[in-house]
Amino acid sequence: MALKYTNDHECIHVEGDVAWVGITKYAQEALGDLVYVELPEIGKKAEKGKSVAVVESVKTAAEVYSPVDGEVIAANDAMPGDLELISKPVTQGGWIAKIRMSNPAQLSGLMDEGDYQSFLKSLD
Amino acid sequence: MSANPKIVPMISDPVSSPPPRGLMYEESLLWEKERSDHPGVDLPQPAGVKLRTGQPARGDIGLHQVSEPQAVRHFVRMSTWNYSIDHGFFPLGSCTMKHNPRLNEKMARLPGFAHIHPKQPQSTVQGALKLMYELQNWLAELTNLPGVCLTPAAGAHGELAGLMTIRRAHEMKGQGHRKIVLTPDSSHGTNPATAVMCGYEVRSIPTKENGRLSVEKFKEALYATSPDGSDVAGMMVTNPNTCGLFEMHIQEIADLLHKAGGYFYCDGANFNALVGKVRPGDFGVDVMHINLHKTFSTPHGGGGPGSGPICTSAELAPYIPVPTVVKEGDSYKLQTEEDRPETMGQLKGFQGQFGMHVRALAYMLSHGADGLKQVSEDAVLNANYILSRLKDDYHVPYEGPCMHECLLTDKTQKESGVTTLDIAKALCENGYHPMTVYFPLVLPGTMLIEPTETESKESIDKFITVMKGFAEDVRQGDTEKFHDYPLNTPRRRLDEVKAARSPVLRWK
Secondary structure (H helix, E strand, O other): OOOEEOOOOEEEEEEOOEEEEEEOHHHHHHHOOEEEEEOOOOOOEEOOOOEEEEEEEOOOEEEEEOOOOEEEEEEOOOOOOOHHHHHOOHHHOOOOEEEEEOOHHHHHHOEOHHHHHHHHHHHO | OOOOOEEOOOOOOOOOOOOOEOOEOOOOOHHHOOOOOOOOEEOOOOOOOOOOOOOOOOOOOOOOOOOHHHHHHHHHHHHOOOOOOOOOOOOEOOOOOOOOOHHHHHHHOOHHHHOOOOOOOHHHOHHHHHHHHHHHHHHHHHHOOOEEEOOOOOHHHHHHHHHHHHHHHHHHOOOOOOOEEEEEOOOOOHHHHHHHHOOOEEEEEOOOOOOOOOHHHHHHHHOOOOOOOOOEEEEEEEOOOOOOOOOOOHHHHHHHHHHOOOEEEEEHHHHHHOOOOOOHHHHOOOEEEOOOOOOOOOOOOOOOOOOOOEEEOOOOHHHOOEOOEEEEOOEEEEOOOOOOOOOOOEOOOOOOOHHHHHHHHHHHHHHHHHHHHHHHHHHHHHHHHHHHHHOOOOEOOOOOOOOOOEEEEOHHHHOOOOOHHHHHHHHHHOOOOOOEEOOOOOOOOEEEEOOOOOOOHHHHHHHHHHHHHHHHHHHOOOOHHHHOOOOOOOOOOOOHHHHHHOOOOOOO
């Protein structure tokens, strides 16, 4: 399944009923070099639009919002020690958290690649 | 034997610091200086004194000994590494770095103010209490908000006191279930932080489109989870906002909020744009903090200390912290919890930063009402002058006129690889403290410039020339140097990413 996007610049890969959440290249460039990632605890309840992790750069700290409701079933423990992972594709180490969705229908409200690219254009 | 301590002359300068570069001195810590057995002050040996605990009356307690000249040089050398408003132009937007008049210092050093103790009987410090009472009245008059508490120790502490006042009011009125606080996305970071500290949930209002709050977006936020906004405790808004713009619809927004039962907290950080011109109580503010260390010229930075009194509407006045000063007949008195049972209680030891109260009142009295009005007029004029002279060189995201500060971005220069950070470092190289950078967060690469009324046209013109020079260099393609700046500062550009990723939290 192709990647999905939010207008808060999260990108999502879906496998079964699990959403893998990372941040887009645009978000990475806006933040600059990351200095810290605060991961969620396993078992944490994720709520659509609520913070599920925090990414911190020299400039700012930004919330990563959960794109769906559900439960955090995995956090990328390797990432705080290797912050370059964030620049990898979500499916290849760039994910921050995996969320088991309780309402997969919420996915239909997310953008696909084309929508996201035109959304980015509208930001300039 | 002389009873007077005698100053020991410096025998040699055992400073082990690296040699100076020109007139710029590196300076080691006092602890790293070559150890000397010579105490700084030679006190006579106390004869025939025995401590009950058995130690010698005076032993070595391991503190480093330096003579007075060594100590003086140590601190003066370190002070030369600082940059302050006493050095030069300090256009740090939203921080209002204005001149601290020396008259204020003179007043604060009067023995009747400087040599009193907060625990003295109130009958012996009537003059000090009268001063606080008059300062309360000035703040009440300038804001049209009659409930004044002077005790908060800084701006963020004032915010906390203000929001706790709102929380207390809701609790006392059976409205404790209200859990949402609204803030624009351009707000100072302390606003949402304060709301969270008070147990509220923050709901952000987008303002990116035109830099101001719109009634429509405000309504969306107000009614997002309740059709009548009855879950909203209040909003925290800075006016003028952090883009340097006056909130045009503030009255209508405040009315909607009040109708929903919420209170309007105004962040007073930008009061310098309004003082003497606009009374926040007139545009619907219920509680506001005032930074005496910004608007009213008390020292700022380097520990100040700050002072962030709050002013509230009559409705909220019963809930503000104690103590506050009241006049009873001809005498002045500090009110306590017994006098005001509905108060939230005491937030700060004693009466707050009394020395700052003296300085702020001295500033008000020396300017007078007309003078304060001119302060804000000049501050706004200066910012608009900078905006109009730089608008063809830098991107102006929101069209002016602005209030006391103007907002630019690096959009134009960034195309050539020169960013706001590079421009800030180039300003350091040219002897300026940079403006506020990358704030507000609503746009990328922001530069927020606040000249205050302190600066003369000549000093502002010099700054403008420097800023125009940067823009011209970028247009000419002369951009490499920007990535190397600053060259002539005590430290060159630091690796901020490395510093943040692997911080070294001790000296050497």
